[in-house]
Amino acid sequence: MKLLSGLVSVAVAVSTVSAQVLTGATTCEPAGGYTLCQNLWGAKAGVGGQNSTLLSATGNTVSWMTNWTWANGPNSVKSYANVQSNSVQGVQLSALTSAPTTWSWEYLSQSDGIRADVSYDIWLGAAPTGAPASAASSYEIMIWLSGLGGIQPVGSQITTGTPIAGTTWNLWSGPNTNWHVYSFVATSQINNFNVDLKAFFDFLVANEGVASSQYIQAIQTGTEPFTGSAVLMISSYSVSAITGTQSSSSSSSSTTSSTSSTSKSTSSSSSSSSSSSKTTTITTTSTTSTSSASGATQTHWGQWYVSSLMRHTVN
Ligand SMILES: *[C@@H]1O[C@H](CO)[C@@H](O)[C@H](O)[C@H]1NC(C)=O
Numbered sequence: 001m002k003l004l005s006g007l008v009s010v011a012v013a014v015s016t017v018s019a020q021v022l023t024g025a026t027t028c029e030p031a032g033g034y035t036l037c038q039n040l041w042g043a044k045a046g047v048g049g050q051n052s053t054l055l056s057a058t059g060n061t062v063s064w065m066t067n068w069t070w071a072n073g074p075n076s077v078k079s080y081a082n083v084q085s086n087s088v089q090g091v092q093l094s095a096l097t098s099a100p101t102t103w104s105w106e107y108l109s110q111s112d113g114i115r116a117d118v119s120y121d122i123w124l125g126a127a128p129t130g131a132p133a134s135a136a137s138s139y140e141i142m143i144w145l146s147g148l149g150g151i152q153p154v155g156s157q158i159t160t161g162t163p164i165a166g167t168t169w170n171l172w173s174g175p176n177t178n179w180h181v182y183s184f185v186a187t188s189q190i191n192n193f194n195v196d197l198k199a200f201f202d203f204l205v206a207n208e209g210v211a212s213s214q215y216i217q218a219i220q221t222g223t224e225p226f227t228g229s230a231v232l233m234i235s236s237y238s239v240s241a242i243t244g245t246q247s248s249s250s251s252s253s254s255t256t257s258s259t260s261s262t263s264k265s266t267s268s269s270s271s272s273s274s275s276s277s278k279t280t281t282i283t284t285t286s287t288t289s290t291s292s293a294s295g296a297t298q299t300h301w302g303q304w305y306v307s308s309l310m311r312h313t314v315n
């Protein structure tokens with residue numbers, strides 16, 4: 001009997017993240033340290049449908065899938081089903097020590113000739129907070145791990161085969177609404193991505209005049225389908241931001257629990273001597289008097305939204 005009750009409680013724990021399907025055009029749901037949104041913002045440009053399913057959310061890692069079928073409007077994005085980190089927000093580039101991310105994905109099925117990208121969509125602004133694709137947006141930084149069917153990012157291509165974070169990218173640049181778009185397009189598809197996103201920010205600061213005073217307002221990852229049908233499986237995704245001092249005085253090991261961080265980790269105060277480098281930490285953007293130079297302060301904006309105004313033009 002004891003054994004049985006143990007098994008029951010395990011089953012209950014697992015079922016707390018039961019597969020939950022989003023079918024609405026703008027529906028979202030909590031996904032651990034992330035928010036999963038369907039965001040069928042461009043659906044009117046074609047005909048079809050899409051469903052997105054949260055599969056699991058454990059610690060800072062999330063798994064989800066999306067099934068889509070879209071026709072017509074071959075040059076129009078129909079949607080951006082995505083997960084957005086709830087914690088990596090309000091981080092000033094100049095304060096960023098690293099931004100580790102992992103993303104493993106594959107198409108479980110796809111029709112012939114699909115037109116779609118699989119991409120990060122990262123929003124920067126002059127203020128710590130601001131919704132993606134809003135008046136608060138200064139830059140949209142896309143990182144395309146895949147772009148199929150001849151689709152192109154906003155603007156025009158400005159570099160070819162640029163090496164960043166261990167692979168090569170074609171960089172595209174162009175304006176959109178009130179912000180500027182940079183799109184790093186992988187020169188060949190990447191299904192298992194494991195990098196420090198800081199390398200991309202550093203490139204833009206060094207080469208494109210992006211100010212390091214800019215804040216990361218949001219990091220989203222998902223897919224932009226144009227036409228065709230596919231089942232896209234994201235078996236594992238994570239992103240975190242590490243800020244604060246890189247003081248060498250801390251004796252604690254910074255690598256011990258790299259996979260255990262969660263977005264609900266503990267509060268800000270105290271811990272002036274603890275290493276800031278092993279959790280999903282965000283320095284507070286408030287200019288309050290705290291001034292503890294050594295400890296990174298964790299905050300969680302706890303907000304989420306549907307980014308309904310995203311855009312893409314395709315040549
Ligand atoms: C999405 O779910 C709805 C309702 O279950 C279903 O009718 C539709 O076929 C699904 N669409 C896709 C693309 O899977």
Ligand SMILES: *[C@@H]1O[C@H](CO)[C@@H](O)[C@H](O)[C@H]1NC(C)=O
Nearest residue numbers: 021051052053066067108231
């Ligand atoms: C998505 O497609 C997979 C594979 O065909 C299927 O098992 C799953 O039920 C589909 N999900 C939805 C919500 O339609």
